[in-house]
Amino acid sequence: MSENIDLNSVLNNMKSIDNKTYKQVMKVLEKRLESLQESIKEYQIPVILAFDGWSAAGKGTLISRVLHSLDPRFFNVFTMGKMTEERRLRPFLWSFWTKTPAKGRISIFDKSWCRLILPEHCELSTKEKAGFYYDISAFEQQLKDDGFVILKFFLEISKEEQNLRFKELERKPETAWRVNQHDWQQNKDYRNFSIQFNEMVQKTNFKGSEWSIVDADDTKFAIVKTIRIIIDRIEAEIEHRKQKAERPVIYTPDPIVVKNNPLNIDLFKEINDKEYKVRLDFLQQKISEQGYKMYTKRKSVVIVYEGWDAAGKGGNIKRLTERIDPRAYEVVPIAAPTAEELSHHYLWRFFNRMPKDGHMTIFDRSWYGRVMVERIERITPPDDCARAYKEINDMELHLANHGVIIFKFWLQIDQEEQLARFEARQKDPLKNYKITDEDWRNREKWDQYEAAVGEMLKKTHTSYAPWTIVESNDKKYARIKVLEIVTRILDKLL
Amino acid sequence: MSENIDLNSVLNNMKSIDNKTYKQVMKVLEKRLESLQESIKEYQIPVILAFDGWSAAGKGTLISRVLHSLDPRFFNVFTMGKMTEERRLRPFLWSFWTKTPAKGRISIFDKSWCRLILPEHCELSTKEKAGFYYDISAFEQQLKDDGFVILKFFLEISKEEQNLRFKELERKPETAWRVNQHDWQQNKDYRNFSIQFNEMVQKTNFKGSEWSIVDADDTKFAIVKTIRIIIDRIEAEIEHRKQKAERPVIYTPDPIVVKNNPLNIDLFKEINDKEYKVRLDFLQQKISEQGYKMYTKRKSVVIVYEGWDAAGKGGNIKRLTERIDPRAYEVVPIAAPTAEELSHHYLWRFFNRMPKDGHMTIFDRSWYGRVMVERIERITPPDDCARAYKEINDMELHLANHGVIIFKFWLQIDQEEQLARFEARQKDPLKNYKITDEDWRNREKWDQYEAAVGEMLKKTHTSYAPWTIVESNDKKYARIKVLEIVTRILDKLL
Numbered sequence: 001m002s003e004n005i006d007l008n009s010v011l012n013n014m015k016s017i018d019n020k021t022y023k024q025v026m027k028v029l030e031k032r033l034e035s036l037q038e039s040i041k042e043y044q045i046p047v048i049l050a051f052d053g054w055s056a057a058g059k060g061t062l063i064s065r066v067l068h069s070l071d072p073r074f075f076n077v078f079t080m081g082k083m084t085e086e087r088r089l090r091p092f093l094w095s096f097w098t099k100t101p102a103k104g105r106i107s108i109f110d111k112s113w114c115r116l117i118l119p120e121h122c123e124l125s126t127k128e129k130a131g132f133y134y135d136i137s138a139f140e141q142q143l144k145d146d147g148f149v150i151l152k153f154f155l156e157i158s159k160e161e162q163n164l165r166f167k168e169l170e171r172k173p174e175t176a177w178r179v180n181q182h183d184w185q186q187n188k189d190y191r192n193f194s195i196q197f198n199e200m201v202q203k204t205n206f207k208g209s210e211w212s213i214v215d216a217d218d219t220k221f222a223i224v225k226t227i228r229i230i231i232d233r234i235e236a237e238i239e240h241r242k243q244k245a246e247r248p249v250i251y252t253p254d255p256i257v258v259k260n261n262p263l264n265i266d267l268f269k270e271i272n273d274k275e276y277k278v279r280l281d282f283l284q285q286k287i288s289e290q291g292y293k294m295y296t297k298r299k300s301v302v303i304v305y306e307g308w309d310a311a312g313k314g315g316n317i318k319r320l321t322e323r324i325d326p327r328a329y330e331v332v333p334i335a336a337p338t339a340e341e342l343s344h345h346y347l348w349r350f351f352n353r354m355p356k357d358g359h360m361t362i363f364d365r366s367w368y369g370r371v372m373v374e375r376i377e378r379i380t381p382p383d384d385c386a387r388a389y390k391e392i393n394d395m396e397l398h399l400a401n402h403g404v405i406i407f408k409f410w411l412q413i414d415q416e417e418q419l420a421r422f423e424a425r426q427k428d429p430l431k432n433y434k435i436t437d438e439d440w441r442n443r444e445k446w447d448q449y450e451a452a453v454g455e456m457l458k459k460t461h462t463s464y465a466p467w468t469i470v471e472s473n474d475k476k477y478a479r480i481k482v483l484e485i486v487t488r489i490l491d492k493l494l
Numbered sequence: 495m496s497e498n499i500d501l502n503s504v505l506n507n508m509k510s511i512d513n514k515t516y517k518q519v520m521k522v523l524e525k526r527l528e529s530l531q532e533s534i535k536e537y538q539i540p541v542i543l544a545f546d547g548w549s550a551a552g553k554g555t556l557i558s559r560v561l562h563s564l565d566p567r568f569f570n571v572f573t574m575g576k577m578t579e580e581r582r583l584r585p586f587l588w589s590f591w592t593k594t595p596a597k598g599r600i601s602i603f604d605k606s607w608c609r610l611i612l613p614e615h616c617e618l619s620t621k622e623k624a625g626f627y628y629d630i631s632a633f634e635q636q637l638k639d640d641g642f643v644i645l646k647f648f649l650e651i652s653k654e655e656q657n658l659r660f661k662e663l664e665r666k667p668e669t670a671w672r673v674n675q676h677d678w679q680q681n682k683d684y685r686n687f688s689i690q691f692n693e694m695v696q697k698t699n700f701k702g703s704e705w706s707i708v709d710a711d712d713t714k715f716a717i718v719k720t721i722r723i724i725i726d727r728i729e730a731e732i733e734h735r736k737q738k739a740e741r742p743v744i745y746t747p748d749p750i751v752v753k754n755n756p757l758n759i760d761l762f763k764e765i766n767d768k769e770y771k772v773r774l775d776f777l778q779q780k781i782s783e784q785g786y787k788m789y790t791k792r793k794s795v796v797i798v799y800e801g802w803d804a805a806g807k808g809g810n811i812k813r814l815t816e817r818i819d820p821r822a823y824e825v826v827p828i829a830a831p832t833a834e835e836l837s838h839h840y841l842w843r844f845f846n847r848m849p850k851d852g853h854m855t856i857f858d859r860s861w862y863g864r865v866m867v868e869r870i871e872r873i874t875p876p877d878d879c880a881r882a883y884k885e886i887n888d889m890e891l892h893l894a895n896h897g898v899i900i901f902k903f904w905l906q907i908d909q910e911e912q913l914a915r916f917e918a919r920q921k922d923p924l925k926n927y928k929i930t931d932e933d934w935r936n937r938e939k940w941d942q943y944e945a946a947v948g949e950m951l952k953k954t955h956t957s958y959a960p961w962t963i964v965e966s967n968d969k970k971y972a973r974i975k976v977l978e979i980v981t982r983i984l985d986k987l988l
Binding site: 038064325430 | 557729
């Protein structure tokens with residue numbers, strides 16, 4: 001068969017494939033795949049291949065064949081079937097988020113994230129299931145919007161074929177270990193599992209990341225079909241990118257109009273030194289006890305700090321954590337992303353730092369940089385910034401669905417107060433490293449930032465992850481306010 | 495008490511401390527610690543604090559107090575008591591290596607790496623214990639040589655005091671969970687545990703990272719003593735760095751002389767196409783089966799590929815892995831370190847990628863960059879490069895002690911062959927991205943590299959991690975040779 005032959009017309013009417021045709025076809029397909037790999041790198045496409053299906057449907061063989069012609073330095077294979085403790089203590093998509101590929105690389109998942117909703121992993125009410133489906137849909141959407149190619153394959157085999165394969169595997173001592181009780185259960189209860197799989201596939205069959213159902217009774221046929229689908233999809237993506245490259249991104253000036261900006265609040269709230277000391281002592285004692293409760297009840301807490309430069313985030317965080325058992329919390333300072341972080345989805349680096357159950361993570365700045373500095377300084381195209389509100393809300397919902405308690409604080413000061421603090425810092429030899437030219441430049445854009453923050457506060461204020469604006473002209477007042485809110489809510493929820 | 499008082503003279507003769515003195519002393523100490531924190535950042539010192547000791551000796555309280563005056567964005571606390579599956583499947587220092595701090599940061603370990611040799615974690619013969627001690631000694635030495643400050647604290651309490659504290663904890667429902675059966679066992683069997691702890695402390699009491707034994711029956715006394723030790727040690731380190739900064743590093747020209755360079759071998763080894771195909775098919779089938787065996791026997795394999803530019807590493811790796819189940823191996827391409835990697839010990843990034851038991855990791859270039867490119871291009875000071883041979887040997891021994899099977903291949907071609915391949919690559923539009931100006935520049939330093947490589951091969955060729963020089967002028971011969979060696983050794987060891 002020459003390479004010029006119309007492969008599709010040969011293949012389209014095929015239900016199984018003979019050995020000779022298989023070899024010829026594979027030669028052509030693998031060559032195409034190999035050259036596509038170069039395009040994946042060139043166009044910096046992140047690719048996710050997920051393989052799911054019945055036990056003994058041949059996922060391993062299929063994955064091997066697909067990767068056969070690819071450079072092993074550019075893909076990673078992850079076996080996701082086993083629910084380790086590490087995973088169980090985190091939001092259910094965490095283990096997939098942290099393994100999403102960088103641009104130009106391929107992540108292959110042996111068993112998909114969708115599978116986590118099957119009864120083999122957890123018992124869920126219908127409502128809870130719906131929550132899971134929403135999370136999965138948001139996960140895939142976020143990746144697709146960022147240019148990810150997601151291909152999901154479900155390998156079907158008949159009850160009879162599965163039975164034969166189990167017996168064949170068990171016959172040889174070197175493969176017998178691959179069949180366990182759960183596998184046999186699946187064969188005996190084929191009808192019931194069939195319903196579950198079907199529901200999973202139907203409910204997660206999203207536009208742009210549909211499932212491909214592959215009949216795997218004939219392994220060779222399955223391999224050819226799978227590789228063809230991969231080639232078609234990636235070629236389409238490259239075509240799409242070529243066209244997109246011709247249309248330049250236009251950064252139109254972006255006057256942000258916010259009515260009733262939530263930042264317009266009275267900042268003249270104060271606390272006197274004596275009351276501050278008493279309250280601080282009481283509240284720190286309280287949150288310290290809550291830290292242990294959080295641990296024993298295996299609840300996790302995420303606290304986001306945002307605010308103007310010099311608004312007092314560092315000192316506020318310090319007072320919050322001072323008496324909590326240091327084994328129970330972590331403070332994550334967020335700076336400009338590294339090259340590696342930039343090559344991933346922007347939420348990737350935050351997922352890497354999410355607490356496990358029983359712990360608290362405090363983000364000193366956060367994913368909200370996307371709709372503030374990245375928007376105002378035009379680091380990120382306007383469309384991506386606009387999409388981020390939903391993406392952030394969805395991510396926070398995913399955390400909340402897992403039971404994470406979320407706090408978000410905006411530390412608000414006015415321009416005069418900031419100026420006073422900048423000047424004080426510049427005079428203090430211990431603190432003047434904290435103030436840079438950039439801080440002064442940002443200050444000049446106060447109005448733009450104020451509008452962007454106002455919009456952000458409005459669009460991302462949710463029941464499960466509400467914002468609190470903290471009047472911070474008086475640092476002490478601000479510290480007590482944060483402590484009071486955190487302890488009050490934890491009192492209710494722990 | 496004024497800050498000018500001689501704190502040491504007050505404290506040195508103290509065995510316990512009253513409340514009033516404690517408060518005054520702590521005020522002074524915390525202020526010092528706070529300003530030391532700035533110096534840690536300024537001088538980019540990585541600091542490790544390890545706390546170990548008897549149950550209920552007050553590690554938690556102590557850690558809290560030590561961290562009290564520090565900025566929570568600059569430290570991380572790790573609870574290391576629990577042996578998770580993730581850890582058990584890795585060399586025993588892996589979980590500590592991956593958590594070593596970046597320069598200017600502090601890692602606090604609740605329970606030390608030394609504790610892993612206690613019977614509560616594993617049953618070891620005396621010989622095996624000695625191996626563990628060697629690994630621990632090498633671990634600490636490598637970090638100290640890189641400028642890490644390591645402080646290890648062992649908290650002592652008497653049998654009576656421990657008994658009282660357990661009872662006190664059990665009395666209150668909110669703390670009762672903190673005492674378990676193992677804790678009580680320790681109290682009942684105090685004498686025996688005492689011997690174990692003593693052995694641990696004595697055997698790991700290395701110069702420059704000695705244990706500080708802290709009498710913790712009186713908690714306040716223990717806190718003051720601990721903080722004083724930390725302050726003294728870090729101040730000494732800063733003094734040391736100030737002096738070092740005055741002595742500039744001299745990069746003397748570095749003519750490398752290697753007698754009997756192992757690279758001087760006959761490169762004219764070839765294999766004909768027919769034999770290549772037959773051998774390749776046979777060996778790939780074999781290593782594929784060995785992949786499963788490796789998995790079921792929970793053995794892990796590390797394969798290092800080094801060699802000249804265009805020596806054919808990529809193609810060689812591809813033939814090696816082609817038929818192995820992709821879930822069983824990972825290929826890790828090593829490029830110039832990122833900023834984050836540079837801020838850590840140079841071995842840190844490799845520990846992060848070590849396989850877990852049952853898996854294979856192939857490094858396409860590796861830690862050997864330290865004694866090749868980093869040496870020749872003077873990226874790393876000569877002393878650090880010279881030290882690296884032992885560091886690398888020690889790291890590989892640590893892996894081997896855990897049961898990791900290590901292969902190291904040097905792919906050898908001659909200058910003429912390299913030139914031919916460079917020229918061929920430049921003509922091929924699919925491959926010309928592979929060849930850069932740097933490749934041409936490196937070529938000019940062939941002799942220097944050859945000498946450095948020769949020295950490296952001699953100094954790091956060990957029984958547990960031997961080098962194989964692979965004649966690679968004929969790529970096919972090279973592929974078969976690697977496959978033959980790997981399969982032969984795995985046959986013996988699996």
